[in-house]
Amino acid sequence: MPVHDQSETIIAISTPPGRGGISVVRTSGPSARALVSRCLKTQSLSLERYPRKAILADFHDTAGAVIDRTLVTFFPEPASYTGQDVVEISCHGSVPVTTGIVRTLIDLGMRLATPGEFTLRAFLNGKLDLSQAEAVRDLINSRTEYQARQAREQLDGALSRRIEPLRGELVRIISQMETALEFVEDDVSPEGREALIEALGAVESALTDLESGFHFGRLLQEGAAVTIVGRPNAGKSSLFNALLRDERAIVTEIPGTTRDALRETINLAGIPAHLVDTAGIRESDDRLEAAGMEKSLEYIKRSDVVCFVVDGSEPFCEDDRRVWEAIEGRPVVIAVNKSDLECRAQLPDEVASAAIQVVRLSALFGTHVDQLRESLAGVLNRDRPGEQDSVVVSNLRQQDCLRRARAHLIEGREAWRRGLSEEFALYDLRKSLDAIGEVTGATDVEDILDVIFSTFCIGK
Ligand SMILES: Nc1nc2c(ncn2[C@@H]2O[C@H](COP(=O)(O)OP(=O)(O)OP(=O)(O)O)[C@@H](O)[C@H]2O)c(=O)[nH]1
Ligand SMILES: [Mg+2]
Known part of the structure:
Protein backbone atom coordinates (compact mmCIF):
# COMPACT_ATOMS: atom_id res chain seq x y z
CA MET A 1 0.00 0.00 0.00
CA GLY A 126 -5.46 2.71 13.02
CA LYS A 127 -9.19 3.41 13.00
CA LEU A 128 -9.96 0.37 10.89
CA ASP A 129 -7.96 -2.64 9.82
CA LEU A 130 -7.79 -3.67 6.17
CA SER A 131 -10.64 -6.15 6.29
CA GLN A 132 -12.83 -3.53 7.96
CA ALA A 133 -11.87 -0.94 5.37
CA GLU A 134 -12.92 -3.40 2.67
CA ALA A 135 -16.17 -3.95 4.54
CA VAL A 136 -16.93 -0.22 4.28
CA ARG A 137 -16.67 -0.55 0.52
CA ASP A 138 -18.76 -3.75 0.53
CA LEU A 139 -21.47 -2.16 2.65
CA ILE A 140 -21.72 0.76 0.25
CA ASN A 141 -21.87 -1.64 -2.70
CA SER A 142 -24.35 -4.05 -1.12
CA ARG A 143 -27.45 -4.78 -3.13
CA THR A 144 -29.29 -7.21 -0.88
CA GLU A 145 -30.12 -7.07 2.84
CA TYR A 146 -27.98 -10.15 3.47
CA GLN A 147 -24.95 -8.65 1.68
CA ALA A 148 -25.32 -5.54 3.80
CA ARG A 149 -25.45 -7.61 7.00
CA GLN A 150 -22.32 -9.53 6.07
CA ALA A 151 -20.49 -6.29 5.35
CA ARG A 152 -21.68 -4.76 8.63
CA GLU A 153 -20.41 -7.77 10.54
CA GLN A 154 -17.03 -7.57 8.85
CA LEU A 155 -16.94 -3.84 9.55
CA ASP A 156 -17.69 -4.68 13.14
CA GLY A 157 -14.51 -6.78 13.09
CA ALA A 158 -15.99 -10.28 12.67
CA LEU A 159 -13.25 -11.41 10.29
CA SER A 160 -10.55 -9.68 12.29
CA ARG A 161 -11.75 -11.46 15.42
CA ARG A 162 -11.43 -14.81 13.67
CA ILE A 163 -8.01 -13.98 12.21
CA GLU A 164 -6.38 -12.49 15.30
CA PRO A 165 -6.33 -15.66 17.45
CA LEU A 166 -4.79 -17.58 14.53
CA ARG A 167 -2.14 -14.96 14.14
CA GLY A 168 -1.53 -14.99 17.89
CA GLU A 169 -1.17 -18.75 17.91
CA LEU A 170 1.27 -18.70 15.01
CA VAL A 171 3.29 -15.98 16.70
CA ARG A 172 3.46 -18.19 19.81
CA ILE A 173 4.65 -21.20 17.80
CA ILE A 174 7.23 -19.18 15.90
CA SER A 175 8.52 -17.65 19.12
CA GLN A 176 8.99 -21.06 20.63
CA MET A 177 10.98 -22.21 17.62
CA GLU A 178 13.05 -19.04 17.59
CA THR A 179 13.91 -19.53 21.22
CA ALA A 180 15.03 -23.07 20.48
CA LEU A 181 17.16 -21.79 17.64
CA GLU A 182 18.80 -19.06 19.70
CA PHE A 183 19.59 -21.18 22.68
CA VAL A 184 20.74 -24.63 21.81
CA GLU A 185 20.24 -25.90 25.34
CA ASP A 186 16.51 -25.11 24.95
CA ASP A 187 16.21 -27.57 22.08
CA VAL A 188 12.62 -28.63 21.56
CA SER A 189 11.92 -32.05 23.04
CA PRO A 190 10.23 -34.76 20.95
CA GLU A 191 6.99 -34.14 22.88
CA GLY A 192 7.37 -30.43 22.27
CA ARG A 193 7.83 -31.15 18.60
CA GLU A 194 4.61 -33.16 18.49
CA ALA A 195 2.74 -30.47 20.36
CA LEU A 196 3.89 -27.83 17.89
CA ILE A 197 2.88 -29.99 14.94
CA GLU A 198 -0.53 -30.41 16.50
CA ALA A 199 -0.86 -26.70 17.14
CA LEU A 200 0.06 -25.99 13.52
CA GLY A 201 -2.57 -28.50 12.43
CA ALA A 202 -5.21 -26.60 14.39
CA VAL A 203 -4.23 -23.30 12.76
CA GLU A 204 -4.29 -24.96 9.36
CA SER A 205 -7.78 -26.35 9.80
CA ALA A 206 -9.06 -22.97 10.99
CA LEU A 207 -7.55 -21.38 7.86
CA THR A 208 -9.19 -24.07 5.74
CA ASP A 209 -12.58 -23.32 7.34
CA LEU A 210 -12.24 -19.64 6.60
CA GLU A 211 -11.12 -20.24 3.05
CA SER A 212 -13.89 -22.72 2.33
CA GLY A 213 -16.44 -19.98 2.91
CA PHE A 214 -14.93 -18.05 0.03
CA HIS A 215 -17.01 -19.68 -2.68
CA PHE A 216 -20.12 -18.50 -0.89
CA GLY A 217 -18.58 -15.13 -0.17
CA ARG A 218 -17.87 -14.63 -3.84
CA LEU A 219 -21.45 -15.51 -4.76
CA LEU A 220 -22.63 -13.01 -2.23
CA GLN A 221 -20.32 -10.32 -3.49
CA GLU A 222 -20.40 -10.75 -7.22
CA GLY A 223 -23.70 -12.55 -7.58
CA ALA A 224 -24.37 -16.04 -8.84
CA ALA A 225 -24.73 -17.11 -12.46
CA VAL A 226 -27.97 -19.03 -12.97
CA THR A 227 -28.50 -20.24 -16.52
CA ILE A 228 -31.83 -21.45 -17.90
CA VAL A 229 -31.27 -24.00 -20.65
CA GLY A 230 -33.31 -26.52 -22.59
CA ARG A 231 -34.43 -27.39 -26.04
CA PRO A 232 -36.47 -24.89 -28.06
CA ASN A 233 -40.06 -24.37 -26.88
CA ALA A 234 -39.51 -26.04 -23.52
CA GLY A 235 -40.65 -22.79 -21.91
CA LYS A 236 -37.32 -21.24 -20.86
CA SER A 237 -38.32 -17.68 -21.63
CA SER A 238 -41.69 -18.19 -19.96
CA LEU A 239 -39.88 -19.42 -16.85
CA PHE A 240 -37.39 -16.55 -17.02
CA ASN A 241 -40.32 -14.12 -17.03
CA ALA A 242 -42.06 -15.97 -14.21
CA LEU A 243 -38.92 -15.85 -12.05
CA LEU A 244 -38.49 -12.14 -12.81
CA ARG A 245 -42.21 -11.51 -12.37
CA ASP A 246 -41.96 -9.45 -15.53
CA GLU A 247 -42.66 -9.98 -19.23
CA ARG A 248 -39.04 -9.38 -20.12
CA ALA A 249 -38.39 -12.07 -22.74
CA ILE A 250 -40.35 -12.70 -25.90
CA VAL A 251 -42.43 -15.88 -25.70
CA THR A 252 -43.98 -17.50 -28.77
CA GLU A 253 -45.02 -20.97 -29.84
CA ILE A 254 -42.33 -20.85 -32.53
CA PRO A 255 -39.31 -22.99 -31.58
CA GLY A 256 -36.11 -20.95 -31.75
CA THR A 257 -37.69 -17.69 -30.55
CA THR A 258 -34.84 -16.70 -28.26
CA ARG A 259 -31.67 -16.07 -30.25
CA ASP A 260 -29.49 -13.98 -27.99
CA ALA A 261 -29.07 -14.61 -24.28
CA LEU A 262 -30.96 -12.26 -21.94
CA ARG A 263 -29.63 -11.43 -18.51
CA GLU A 264 -31.43 -9.98 -15.47
CA THR A 265 -30.65 -10.00 -11.77
CA ILE A 266 -33.01 -11.35 -9.12
CA ASN A 267 -32.63 -11.78 -5.38
CA LEU A 268 -32.42 -15.44 -4.38
CA ALA A 269 -32.48 -15.59 -0.57
CA GLY A 270 -30.12 -12.64 -0.31
CA ILE A 271 -27.82 -13.62 -3.14
CA PRO A 272 -27.97 -11.49 -6.26
CA ALA A 273 -28.56 -14.07 -8.98
CA HIS A 274 -27.76 -13.19 -12.58
CA LEU A 275 -30.45 -15.10 -14.39
CA VAL A 276 -29.78 -15.88 -18.05
CA ASP A 277 -32.39 -16.98 -20.59
CA THR A 278 -30.63 -18.78 -23.43
CA ALA A 279 -31.38 -19.89 -26.97
CA GLY A 280 -32.83 -23.40 -27.16
CA ILE A 281 -30.33 -26.15 -27.93
CA ARG A 282 -31.10 -28.49 -30.83
CA GLU A 283 -29.61 -29.79 -34.05
CA SER A 284 -29.84 -26.91 -36.54
CA ASP A 285 -28.33 -25.71 -39.82
CA ASP A 286 -29.43 -22.16 -39.20
CA ARG A 287 -26.27 -20.07 -38.68
CA LEU A 288 -27.97 -17.52 -36.49
CA GLU A 289 -29.49 -20.18 -34.30
CA ALA A 290 -26.17 -22.01 -34.10
CA ALA A 291 -24.48 -18.81 -32.93
CA GLY A 292 -27.12 -18.47 -30.21
CA MET A 293 -26.53 -22.05 -29.12
CA GLU A 294 -22.76 -21.42 -28.92
CA LYS A 295 -23.57 -18.67 -26.47
CA SER A 296 -25.84 -20.95 -24.47
CA LEU A 297 -22.96 -23.42 -24.08
CA GLU A 298 -20.65 -20.62 -22.97
CA TYR A 299 -23.14 -19.54 -20.29
CA ILE A 300 -23.49 -23.12 -19.06
CA LYS A 301 -19.75 -23.28 -18.43
CA ARG A 302 -19.87 -20.15 -16.31
CA SER A 303 -22.93 -21.12 -14.27
CA ASP A 304 -23.03 -21.64 -10.55
CA VAL A 305 -26.26 -23.53 -11.08
CA VAL A 306 -28.05 -24.59 -14.25
CA CYS A 307 -31.83 -24.71 -14.52
CA PHE A 308 -32.63 -27.38 -17.12
CA VAL A 309 -36.14 -26.86 -18.51
CA VAL A 310 -37.84 -29.95 -19.92
CA ASP A 311 -41.20 -29.81 -21.68
CA GLY A 312 -43.24 -32.16 -19.48
CA SER A 313 -45.97 -32.50 -22.07
CA GLU A 314 -43.69 -34.32 -24.49
CA PRO A 315 -41.40 -37.33 -24.19
CA PHE A 316 -37.77 -36.72 -23.25
CA CYS A 317 -36.14 -36.58 -26.69
CA GLU A 318 -32.78 -36.48 -28.48
CA ASP A 319 -32.56 -32.70 -28.17
CA ASP A 320 -33.16 -32.96 -24.41
CA ARG A 321 -30.33 -35.48 -24.23
CA ARG A 322 -28.10 -33.09 -26.17
CA VAL A 323 -28.82 -30.40 -23.58
CA TRP A 324 -28.12 -32.85 -20.79
CA GLU A 325 -24.75 -33.74 -22.26
CA ALA A 326 -23.81 -30.08 -22.35
CA ILE A 327 -24.64 -29.54 -18.68
CA GLU A 328 -23.63 -32.86 -17.17
CA GLY A 329 -21.39 -32.44 -14.17
CA ARG A 330 -22.64 -29.00 -13.21
CA PRO A 331 -25.06 -28.38 -10.35
CA VAL A 332 -28.45 -28.79 -12.01
CA VAL A 333 -32.03 -28.25 -10.97
CA ILE A 334 -34.53 -29.65 -13.46
CA ALA A 335 -37.78 -27.80 -14.13
CA VAL A 336 -40.30 -30.14 -15.71
CA ASN A 337 -42.50 -27.50 -17.27
CA LYS A 338 -46.10 -27.36 -18.53
CA SER A 339 -47.48 -29.27 -15.55
CA ASP A 340 -50.89 -27.93 -16.54
CA LEU A 341 -50.82 -30.35 -19.49
CA GLU A 342 -50.78 -34.13 -19.40
CA CYS A 343 -47.38 -35.39 -18.29
CA ARG A 344 -45.58 -37.36 -20.97
CA ALA A 345 -41.95 -36.76 -20.08
CA GLN A 346 -40.14 -39.55 -18.31
CA LEU A 347 -36.72 -38.41 -17.16
CA PRO A 348 -34.05 -41.08 -17.72
CA ASP A 349 -32.84 -42.44 -14.37
CA GLU A 350 -29.30 -41.13 -14.72
CA VAL A 351 -30.65 -37.65 -15.44
CA ALA A 352 -33.15 -37.60 -12.58
CA SER A 353 -30.63 -38.95 -10.10
CA ALA A 354 -27.87 -36.51 -11.10
CA ALA A 355 -30.10 -33.48 -10.62
CA ILE A 356 -30.03 -31.79 -7.24
CA GLN A 357 -33.77 -31.43 -7.44
CA VAL A 358 -36.59 -31.96 -9.92
CA VAL A 359 -39.50 -29.52 -9.75
CA ARG A 360 -42.70 -29.96 -11.73
CA LEU A 361 -44.16 -26.58 -12.55
CA SER A 362 -46.06 -24.47 -14.99
CA ALA A 363 -44.26 -21.35 -16.11
CA LEU A 364 -47.39 -20.22 -17.93
CA PHE A 365 -49.61 -20.34 -14.84
CA GLY A 366 -46.91 -19.69 -12.25
CA THR A 367 -47.58 -22.95 -10.43
CA HIS A 368 -44.67 -24.11 -8.23
CA VAL A 369 -42.36 -21.43 -9.61
CA ASP A 370 -41.69 -20.44 -5.99
CA GLN A 371 -40.61 -24.00 -5.32
CA LEU A 372 -38.05 -23.70 -8.11
CA ARG A 373 -36.90 -20.38 -6.69
CA GLU A 374 -36.35 -22.04 -3.32
CA SER A 375 -34.56 -24.93 -4.92
CA LEU A 376 -32.13 -22.65 -6.79
CA ALA A 377 -31.59 -20.57 -3.65
CA GLY A 378 -30.90 -23.80 -1.75
CA VAL A 379 -28.13 -24.76 -4.17
CA LEU A 380 -26.52 -21.33 -3.95
CA ASN A 381 -26.77 -21.31 -0.18
CA ARG A 382 -25.14 -24.71 0.32
CA ASP A 383 -21.94 -23.15 1.62
CA ARG A 384 -23.65 -20.44 3.62
CA PRO A 385 -22.18 -20.43 7.12
CA GLY A 386 -24.43 -20.96 10.13
CA GLU A 387 -25.78 -17.94 12.01
CA GLN A 388 -23.26 -18.12 14.87
CA ASP A 389 -20.38 -18.71 12.48
CA SER A 390 -21.22 -16.04 10.03
CA VAL A 391 -17.79 -14.84 8.90
CA VAL A 392 -17.66 -14.87 5.14
CA VAL A 393 -14.44 -14.25 3.26
CA SER A 394 -15.78 -12.47 0.26
CA ASN A 395 -12.96 -10.90 -1.63
CA LEU A 396 -10.20 -12.33 -3.76
CA ARG A 397 -7.48 -10.52 -1.89
CA GLN A 398 -8.51 -12.01 1.43
CA GLN A 399 -8.87 -15.45 -0.08
CA ASP A 400 -5.45 -15.18 -1.67
CA CYS A 401 -3.91 -14.24 1.70
CA LEU A 402 -5.56 -17.21 3.39
CA ARG A 403 -4.53 -19.58 0.63
CA ARG A 404 -0.90 -18.48 0.80
CA ALA A 405 -0.97 -18.59 4.58
CA ARG A 406 -2.17 -22.17 4.52
CA ALA A 407 0.30 -23.30 1.84
CA HIS A 408 3.27 -21.85 3.74
CA LEU A 409 2.01 -23.28 6.99
CA ILE A 410 1.79 -26.77 5.51
CA GLU A 411 5.32 -26.48 4.14
CA GLY A 412 6.63 -25.25 7.45
CA ARG A 413 4.93 -28.04 9.32
CA GLU A 414 6.30 -30.64 6.91
CA ALA A 415 9.85 -29.29 7.30
CA TRP A 416 9.39 -29.49 11.04
CA ARG A 417 7.91 -32.95 10.91
CA ARG A 418 10.75 -34.23 8.76
CA GLY A 419 13.11 -33.09 11.47
CA LEU A 420 14.84 -30.42 9.40
CA SER A 421 16.48 -27.56 11.26
CA GLU A 422 14.14 -24.97 12.77
CA GLU A 423 15.37 -22.45 10.23
CA PHE A 424 13.57 -24.21 7.41
CA ALA A 425 10.28 -24.41 9.22
CA LEU A 426 10.63 -20.86 10.46
CA TYR A 427 11.17 -19.52 6.98
CA ASP A 428 7.79 -20.87 5.86
CA LEU A 429 5.94 -20.11 9.04
CA ARG A 430 7.03 -16.48 8.93
CA LYS A 431 5.74 -16.28 5.37
CA SER A 432 2.49 -17.81 6.58
CA LEU A 433 2.28 -15.23 9.34
CA ASP A 434 2.90 -12.42 6.88
CA ALA A 435 0.09 -13.68 4.69
CA ILE A 436 -2.34 -13.93 7.62
CA GLY A 437 -1.34 -10.45 8.70
CA GLU A 438 -2.14 -9.15 5.24
CA VAL A 439 -5.82 -9.99 5.70
CA THR A 440 -6.18 -7.31 8.33
CA GLY A 441 -3.09 -5.32 7.35
CA ALA A 442 -1.41 -6.08 10.65
CA THR A 443 2.36 -5.96 10.90
CA ASP A 444 4.06 -8.76 12.68
CA VAL A 445 7.75 -8.18 13.43
CA GLU A 446 7.09 -6.28 16.65
CA ASP A 447 4.59 -8.90 17.73
CA ILE A 448 7.14 -11.66 17.46
CA LEU A 449 9.78 -9.65 19.27
CA ASP A 450 7.34 -8.82 22.05
CA VAL A 451 6.38 -12.41 22.63
CA ILE A 452 9.94 -13.66 22.47
CA PHE A 453 11.28 -11.18 24.95
CA SER A 454 8.36 -11.40 27.28
CA THR A 455 9.06 -15.12 27.69
CA PHE A 456 12.72 -14.54 28.58
CA CYS A 457 14.03 -14.99 32.08
CA ILE A 458 15.63 -11.92 33.58
CA GLY A 459 19.36 -11.95 33.01
CA LYS A 460 19.41 -14.35 30.15
N1 LIG B 1 -49.35 -25.08 -21.48
C1 LIG B 1 -48.22 -24.47 -21.21
N2 LIG B 1 -47.55 -23.83 -22.18
C2 LIG B 1 -46.39 -23.22 -21.84
C3 LIG B 1 -45.87 -23.23 -20.54
N3 LIG B 1 -44.70 -22.56 -20.54
C4 LIG B 1 -44.50 -22.13 -21.80
N4 LIG B 1 -45.51 -22.52 -22.59
C5 LIG B 1 -45.68 -22.24 -24.00
O1 LIG B 1 -44.62 -22.85 -24.73
C6 LIG B 1 -44.27 -22.06 -25.86
C7 LIG B 1 -42.77 -21.77 -25.84
O2 LIG B 1 -42.48 -20.97 -24.73
P1 LIG B 1 -41.13 -20.16 -24.61
O3 LIG B 1 -41.06 -19.65 -23.21
O4 LIG B 1 -40.99 -19.18 -25.69
O5 LIG B 1 -40.08 -21.32 -24.82
P2 LIG B 1 -38.50 -21.24 -24.95
O6 LIG B 1 -37.95 -22.44 -24.28
O7 LIG B 1 -38.01 -19.94 -24.50
O8 LIG B 1 -38.29 -21.39 -26.50
P3 LIG B 1 -37.10 -20.88 -27.44
O9 LIG B 1 -36.83 -19.46 -27.09
O10 LIG B 1 -37.65 -21.05 -28.78
O11 LIG B 1 -35.93 -21.75 -27.19
C8 LIG B 1 -45.11 -20.80 -25.75
O12 LIG B 1 -46.23 -20.96 -26.60
C9 LIG B 1 -45.53 -20.77 -24.31
O13 LIG B 1 -46.76 -20.10 -24.10
C10 LIG B 1 -46.61 -23.92 -19.53
O14 LIG B 1 -46.27 -23.98 -18.37
N5 LIG B 1 -47.78 -24.51 -19.94
MG1 LIG C 1 -37.02 -18.47 -25.42
Missing part, protein backbone atom coordinates in the same frame (compact mmCIF):
# COMPACT_ATOMS: atom_id res chain seq x y z
CA PRO A 2 1.49 3.37 -0.95
CA VAL A 3 2.04 5.61 2.05
CA HIS A 4 -0.13 8.60 1.44
CA ASP A 5 0.69 12.05 2.50
CA GLN A 6 -1.78 12.95 5.19
CA SER A 7 -0.68 16.54 5.57
CA GLU A 8 -2.99 17.65 2.78
CA THR A 9 -6.60 18.43 3.62
CA ILE A 10 -8.98 16.53 1.38
CA ILE A 11 -12.56 17.23 0.39
CA ALA A 12 -15.36 15.31 -1.35
CA ILE A 13 -19.11 15.31 -1.79
CA SER A 14 -20.07 12.23 0.22
CA THR A 15 -23.67 11.91 -0.92
CA PRO A 16 -24.79 10.73 -4.39
CA PRO A 17 -24.43 13.39 -7.08
CA GLY A 18 -27.41 15.40 -8.21
CA ARG A 19 -30.57 16.80 -6.64
CA GLY A 20 -31.69 15.86 -3.14
CA GLY A 21 -33.04 17.22 0.12
CA ILE A 22 -29.58 17.32 1.66
CA SER A 23 -26.03 16.74 0.48
CA VAL A 24 -22.98 16.29 2.66
CA VAL A 25 -19.54 17.66 1.85
CA ARG A 26 -16.82 16.09 3.92
CA THR A 27 -13.31 17.32 4.60
CA SER A 28 -10.44 15.76 6.51
CA GLY A 29 -6.97 17.01 7.36
CA PRO A 30 -4.97 19.41 9.47
CA SER A 31 -6.48 22.57 7.99
CA ALA A 32 -10.08 21.36 7.70
CA ARG A 33 -11.32 23.38 10.64
CA ALA A 34 -9.44 26.58 9.83
CA LEU A 35 -10.45 26.66 6.16
CA VAL A 36 -14.12 25.89 6.75
CA SER A 37 -14.22 28.48 9.55
CA ARG A 38 -13.01 31.11 7.08
CA CYS A 39 -16.03 30.42 4.87
CA LEU A 40 -18.45 30.66 7.78
CA LYS A 41 -17.10 34.14 8.55
CA THR A 42 -18.75 34.37 11.93
CA GLN A 43 -16.03 35.42 14.29
CA SER A 44 -17.95 34.41 17.36
CA LEU A 45 -18.64 31.02 15.92
CA SER A 46 -15.79 28.76 16.74
CA LEU A 47 -16.03 25.18 15.56
CA GLU A 48 -13.50 24.30 18.16
CA ARG A 49 -15.80 25.35 20.97
CA TYR A 50 -18.60 23.09 19.83
CA PRO A 51 -17.08 19.81 18.68
CA ARG A 52 -19.53 17.17 17.43
CA LYS A 53 -22.40 19.68 17.47
CA ALA A 54 -24.28 20.73 14.36
CA ILE A 55 -23.90 24.48 13.90
CA LEU A 56 -26.18 26.49 11.62
CA ALA A 57 -24.13 28.91 9.53
CA ASP A 58 -24.03 30.66 6.15
CA PHE A 59 -21.30 29.33 3.90
CA HIS A 60 -19.57 32.03 1.81
CA ASP A 61 -17.49 31.76 -1.32
CA THR A 62 -14.10 33.48 -1.61
CA ALA A 63 -15.77 36.67 -2.87
CA GLY A 64 -17.92 36.76 0.26
CA ALA A 65 -21.24 35.76 -1.35
CA VAL A 66 -23.45 33.29 0.50
CA ILE A 67 -23.61 29.91 -1.24
CA ASP A 68 -26.08 28.28 1.15
CA ARG A 69 -27.20 28.15 4.75
CA THR A 70 -25.54 25.01 6.06
CA LEU A 71 -25.19 22.78 9.10
CA VAL A 72 -21.54 22.31 9.97
CA THR A 73 -20.17 19.63 12.31
CA PHE A 74 -16.58 19.47 13.51
CA PHE A 75 -15.08 16.14 14.65
CA PRO A 76 -11.69 16.84 16.24
CA GLU A 77 -8.89 14.31 15.89
CA PRO A 78 -8.39 11.55 16.91
CA ALA A 79 -12.04 10.62 17.57
CA SER A 80 -13.21 11.01 14.00
CA TYR A 81 -13.76 8.64 11.08
CA THR A 82 -10.32 9.25 9.61
CA GLY A 83 -8.55 9.90 12.89
CA GLN A 84 -7.81 13.46 11.68
CA ASP A 85 -9.81 16.65 12.09
CA VAL A 86 -12.97 16.16 10.04
CA VAL A 87 -15.55 18.80 9.16
CA GLU A 88 -18.84 17.82 7.57
CA ILE A 89 -21.00 20.38 5.85
CA SER A 90 -24.65 19.52 5.29
CA CYS A 91 -26.14 21.72 2.62
CA HIS A 92 -29.08 21.66 0.23
CA GLY A 93 -28.76 18.88 -2.29
CA SER A 94 -28.17 20.94 -5.40
CA VAL A 95 -25.28 20.67 -7.82
CA PRO A 96 -24.40 24.42 -7.82
CA VAL A 97 -24.42 24.46 -4.01
CA THR A 98 -22.25 21.38 -3.47
CA THR A 99 -19.81 22.21 -6.24
CA GLY A 100 -19.70 25.83 -5.02
CA ILE A 101 -18.68 24.71 -1.54
CA VAL A 102 -16.10 22.27 -2.88
CA ARG A 103 -14.65 24.81 -5.30
CA THR A 104 -14.37 27.45 -2.56
CA LEU A 105 -12.49 25.13 -0.24
CA ILE A 106 -10.22 23.95 -3.05
CA ASP A 107 -9.45 27.62 -3.82
CA LEU A 108 -8.49 27.99 -0.19
CA GLY A 109 -6.05 25.07 -0.36
CA MET A 110 -7.88 21.77 0.00
CA ARG A 111 -7.64 19.09 -2.65
CA LEU A 112 -10.25 16.65 -4.01
CA ALA A 113 -10.08 13.28 -2.29
CA THR A 114 -9.27 10.23 -4.38
CA PRO A 115 -11.74 7.28 -4.17
CA GLY A 116 -11.56 5.62 -0.77
CA GLU A 117 -9.09 8.17 0.56
CA PHE A 118 -11.08 8.95 3.74
CA THR A 119 -11.14 5.25 4.56
CA LEU A 120 -7.47 4.88 3.61
CA ARG A 121 -6.65 7.55 6.18
CA ALA A 122 -8.84 5.74 8.72
CA PHE A 123 -6.74 2.63 8.08
CA LEU A 124 -3.42 4.47 8.21
CA ASN A 125 -4.45 6.03 11.51
